[in-house]
Amino acid sequence: MSTTEAPATSGNGHVGRAMRRKEDPRLITGRGSYVDDISLVGQLWAAWVRSPEAHAKIVSIDTSAAKARDGIVAVFTHEDLDIESALPMAWVPPGVDVNTPEHWVLAKGEVKHVGDPVALVIGDDRYAVVDAAEDVLVEYDPLPVVTDPEAALESGSPLVHEQFGTNKICEWSLGGGDLDAGFAEADVVIERRIVNHRIAGGAIEPRGVLAEWRGDRLTVWSSTQVPHFLRLFLSMLLGIGEDRVRVVAPEVGGAFGSKLNIYAEEIGCAWAATKLNRPIKWIETRSEGLMVTHHGRDQIDKVKVGAKRDGTITAWHTTIIADCGAYQTLLTPMIPPLSAFVMCGVYKTPAVQTDVIDVMTNKFPTDAIRGAGRPEATHLIEVTMDQLADELGMDRLELRRKNFIPPFNEAHETPIGVAYDSGNYEMALDRLLQHIDPAEVRSQAEGLRSEGIYRGIGFCTYTEICGNAPSRIVGPGGFGLQGGGWESATVRVHASGTATLYTGTSPHGQGHETGFAQIVADRLGIDPSQVDVIHGDTQTGPFGLDTYGSRSLAVGGEAAARAAKKVADKAKAIVAHQLEADPADIELQDGKFIVRGSPEKGMALADVAGAAYVPENLPEGMEPGLDEQSFYDPDNFVFPFGAHACVVDVDAETGKVDVVRYVAVDDCGPAINPLLIDGQVHGGITHALGQALFEQIHYDEAGQLVTGSFVDYALPTAAELPSFETDRTETPSPVNSLGVKGVGEAGTIAGSATVTNAVIDALRPLGVTYIDMPLTPMRVWQAINEAKGGPQ
């Protein structure tokens, strides 16, 4: 591990250790508590009647047969709802008009996509409500459908929402430098059209809600990433004071962005619970999940790049046409613009411009899926870099090295105004090449050719933006998000000397209970087993901003470190007072607060806690207790980076792609727990390989969802993947005291370009120079045949 500088840690040295997780004992024994594992006395079940049409007027809804069934308590349609407003969308970019249609819990007059809910059935049995839902008779009058975003922009296209007179949601741009001058001085200009297709989040736990209205209080358990957001919007939409709404995200079985939303089912079940005075549970089926849990990506990226003959890039222009679907959920139109923030990549390109056009079609909305804008940007940048190298006749890695931003430890301002925090891209690439030798792969490739196997190697050097987020940059007056980006933490030391951390982040598999405990333990001189981490319950800690965008550690972890430091500072003052020393001379050593130079004189945290809660001998004016809070708002984002390589074998006869090796070097700053980092990288890479090779949310021209179950939507299995080779460099971020960056999305951001470049590299001897994802056998076979001039 080469580090530019060792991180500053203190205490017992738990930070940096590959500790196995505190979460796991309950999960490996079947004692976790996911939403469907919780049941309440008197609980009813919900099922939704969903549109089979992609676009239609609702002529009539007959609920009488359903209501007449045994065990059915209520059937609701839009007319029954007295919800105060439509579902929220939280992006209001200054100076940009966004056409945002109303999006109701139950469809109002028309349905706009397959799966649009038209009725809510409530009954006393999970099977009975499904039977009853089939008895709800809905008459539809079909309307014209549009599913292609480019066709949707043409005049005369069917309109998803007539009232706007267009399917365009908005245009948004970010750029800097002199683009015209950059292209004018270029010796070579290339243009590519790169399709980044629609995918699903694919969390193995489907969504689920349990809502209880008791007295004047609403409690909602939801499989969500954002319990604090959900509480706020439940309060606003149902008109119940936020003080009387509690949201619990219990064990959440994966999310990957797909549970970062305010869903119709959450609001609808909570509303129905208040009407019926009974707890109501809804558990999504997988077929529903693929249909009405938000999708991601779905961009057509038109790239134009100029470069000098020696490889120096002079200008980069990208136009993104983003298919956002029929409505806008919480962040829908904001996700494609996020691509623009990393459009400089790791390169010193002097002029960069990104123009985004968000478009409506008759599909379910897109929103944040693992990486949210950055996988799309990195894919188009890094695939285009290989295309440019080919055009210039230049080595792919030489072209990258030629354009790398030189190493920097403090903010590096890019031409688009985004300031990268720290980076050393050469170091990451050099480290990668210690693990994999391109020349060796080339020679292997020659040996395999006679067997009809084409071996290729692909690379990606990337940076990304995470640690969401500095409020002044992302907030209402900046990028236009109607919220802040800070995070909260409370460290409560109990009288016996153990501690509880309440974090405002809300994990769903990442391992916060372990990593955050390591951070707090080191600052208090105790063991991580003595730090309980509480999350995902709005009633326990202060307001928080939850988990997404690789923010938890860089923002929430820093808040935890700051709260723990406040506790440690108070502990030092108490110890100094009791030992008659100067607080400045108290330090933490081997689990004790000691007087510097006199390790025999000291107090463990338990002794300090005793003194704090039995306040007979505290410093003059000090309040009792040992319980501190931090609200941390970062000054800047953090920018992890790295270099990935992939070796693939393509069977030229069948088009099948086998991933032979995948090597990843990632830099997310100093490791808190290397075990957790590797786990995030493995999963991230797999999400990218899934998109690149197997997965696609596919609608036909009538707007029917063709990939509506796991039979058709192909998540990668163990049999299709190799074991991964991972390594790290550690370049501290100057933004936070831990020096950390994020790593939850890095693998996904880097992975799709890496494998796509490998497949194109493999196919070049066959005359294939470009191919869009997903690289399924059929598509690869077609590309090979097209290059040969044969049938496609």
Place this chain on the structure above:
Amino acid sequence: MSTVPVRLTVNGQQHEVEVEPRLLLVHLLRDRLALTGTHVGCDTTNCGACTVHLDGEAVKSCTVLAVQADGAEVKTIEGMADGEKLHPLQEAFWNDHGLQCGYCTPGMIMAAADLLNRNPNPTEAEVRKGLEGNLCRCTGYHNIVKAVLDAAKAQQGTTAPQEVSAP
């Protein structure tokens, strides 16, 4: 709807229950017997989150009717540990960070246990092939495969580590 009686043994405990003929085994286990460690992740027998052992063999309990388990012995994740002593697979999943969100984990462990029953000393490729019917979205399978290989070694006791095949 009329009901039928089902007698079965789950994790060594006998049960006699009246069920709708269409009740799925997974819902009997979860909703009637309160064994919520077995999860449901799809409608199509693809994901394997609901994997349990039926008379010693792994089945996907969302595709077995409760009535089909009449007279059978069922083992779920709750029956894997011996008191406080974890099953070698549970221990290996913990040590190797073989889980993140934990939702696929019970099914994955039950499928892996069945695999090791049939093939106590598998290669990496055999583990990967053997777990093809269980989906995980978090781990990329890397540490799951490692955990199963480590558990195999632990169960073999003194057996030398099996040579790992090329991926």
